[in-house]
Amino acid sequence: MTASSPNTPVVGLEDIAFATGANRIDLAELAGRFGVDPAKYYVGLGQSEMSVLAADEDIVTMAAAAAAPIIERHGTERLRTVLFATESGIDQSKAAGVYVHRLLGLPQAVRVVELKQACYSATAALQFAAALVARTPGEQVLVIASDVARYELHSNAEPTQGAGAVAMLVAADPSLIELEAPTGVYTKDVMDFWRPNHSATAIVDGKLSISAYQDAIEGAWEDFRSRGGAAFDEVDHFCYHQPFTKMAIKAHRHLAKVVGSELTQAELDAQIEPTTGYNRRIGNSYTASVYLALLALLDSDLDLTGERIGFLSYGSGAVAEVFSGIVRSGYRSALRSEDNRAQLDARTAIDDARYLQLLGDAAAADVHDVVHPQQTSAPFRFAGVAADQRQYEPTTA
Numbered sequence: 001m002t003a004s005s006p007n008t009p010v011v012g013l014e015d016i017a018f019a020t021g022a023n024r025i026d027l028a029e030l031a032g033r034f035g036v037d038p039a040k041y042y043v044g045l046g047q048s049e050m051s052v053l054a055a056d057e058d059i060v061t062m063a064a065a066a067a068a069p070i071i072e073r074h075g076t077e078r079l080r081t082v083l084f085a086t087e088s089g090i091d092q093s094k095a096a097g098v099y100v101h102r103l104l105g106l107p108q109a110v111r112v113v114e115l116k117q118a119c120y121s122a123t124a125a126l127q128f129a130a131a132l133v134a135r136t137p138g139e140q141v142l143v144i145a146s147d148v149a150r151y152e153l154h155s156n157a158e159p160t161q162g163a164g165a166v167a168m169l170v171a172a173d174p175s176l177i178e179l180e181a182p183t184g185v186y187t188k189d190v191m192d193f194w195r196p197n198h199s200a201t202a203i204v205d206g207k208l209s210i211s212a213y214q215d216a217i218e219g220a221w222e223d224f225r226s227r228g229g230a231a232f233d234e235v236d237h238f239c240y241h242q243p244f245t246k247m248a249i250k251a252h253r254h255l256a257k258v259v260g261s262e263l264t265q266a267e268l269d270a271q272i273e274p275t276t277g278y279n280r281r282i283g284n285s286y287t288a289s290v291y292l293a294l295l296a297l298l299d300s301d302l303d304l305t306g307e308r309i310g311f312l313s314y315g316s317g318a319v320a321e322v323f324s325g326i327v328r329s330g331y332r333s334a335l336r337s338e339d340n341r342a343q344l345d346a347r348t349a350i351d352d353a354r355y356l357q358l359l360g361d362a363a364a365a366d367v368h369d370v371v372h373p374q375q376t377s378a379p380f381r382f383a384g385v386a387a388d389q390r391q392y393e394p395t396t397a
């Protein structure tokens with residue numbers, strides 16, 4: 001199956017890789033402190049663990065770690081653009097991607113910019129990247145989504161934290177996914193979730209955010225269909241933004257009802273289940289989350305060759321976009337499935353006391369001068385701040 005006319009180049013995902021924090025906490029640890037049944041998180045939210053950063057990790061170190069294997073495999077000869085999507089920015093002016101540019105030794109003849117709109121911005125970056133490559137098919141664009149999800153401690157949003165980065169190389173004649181042209185978009189000013197400049201944690205109206213998410217996906221889906229997008233029953237798998245994996249199931253059931261699907265609830269849930277494995281163990285990675293859903297699906301045992309994947313991206317505030325892609329034949333040879341699973345297993349399990357200590361240290365760390373001793377074994381680390389300048393370096397063995 002191909003989605004492009006003979007005159008337009010086939011554009012899509014050439015490569016995809018992820019990185020997350022050094023630590024993980026089982027949500028049973030939080031359930032103990034909150035005095036609730038762990039099933040509330042395991043079943044009610046569909047989450048088992050969340051990633052927790054070491055003191056010398058942040059969005060830059062995760063982003064560089066996610067992108068490094070892609071650069072190693074493809075080189076930089078065709079790379080002209082780096083789009084860094086995040087809502088946990090580390091500077092009000094300088095793009096986090098510029099630090100990544102240095103850490104990865106990218107050429108100077110590359111543009112780097114940062115994009116923000118809650119959990120949605122990586123999808124905007126992907127669409128912008130596809131347009132750049134369609135204009136100049138010899139060029140490649142590196143899209144990086146990297147976020148740390150933080151809410152107020154002891155709030156009911158706390159179990160939906162997490163951290164992760166996904167890097168994607170967008171190219172012509174791609175090895176993994178061919179992006180189809182129709183997209184559906186939606187914007188509405190909603191105060192469901194935001195983070196004022198004075199706050200390190202997001203402010204959220206949890207219940208409103210769930211209905212705002214569903215309304216936005218419904219609106220973007222309607223626009224997608226009106227622009228020639230595939231019908232619900234022509235989509236084999238659905239990758240939703242997953243602040244917690246149960247949200248994807250809720251949204252999918254909602255969309256199925258809106259379109260009048262006759263699939264049973266079990267059949268609908270089965271369309272989502274293979275996309276949830278990584279997010280269930282990482283937690284909310286904000287703008288990376290929908291692409292972690294894709295990675296989990298690609299790494300699953302299913303043979304996806306020629307299948308259509310629907311992408312349903314939501315960012316609070318609120319913007320949504322629906323688009324689709326076709327899995328290319330031979331895609332498996334471009335995956336790193338074993339490494340991906342190993343990366344999740346390699347995280348250090350921490351208890352609630354250590355987790356609270358790490359979050360406390362992170363809150364205190366935003367100062368003019370600080371030195372972070374080495375904790376992480378990731379390839380790059382955040383060594384501290386000297387005279388207001390963030391210090392990043394390769395990690396020594």
Ligand code: HMG
Pocket residue numbers: 037039040041043044045087117118119120156157158159160193204205206207209210213241242243244247284286314315316317
């Ligand atoms: P809560 O009030 O603690 O939880 O907060 P609850 O009481 O609603 O329970 C959650 C679920 O667990 C419910 O299931 C319960 O029934 C179930 P539901 O009825 O909804 O299907 N439950 C149990 N299940 C099994 N065994 C048990 C048990 N007890 C209860 N024993 C909430 C939940 C999600 C609101 C909160 O964690 C929160 O505010 N999180 C942050 C906001 C969020 O993630 N919103 C999602 C949509 S917005 C979005 O995705 C954008 C975002 O990523 C930001 C961005 O765009 O940048 C957040």
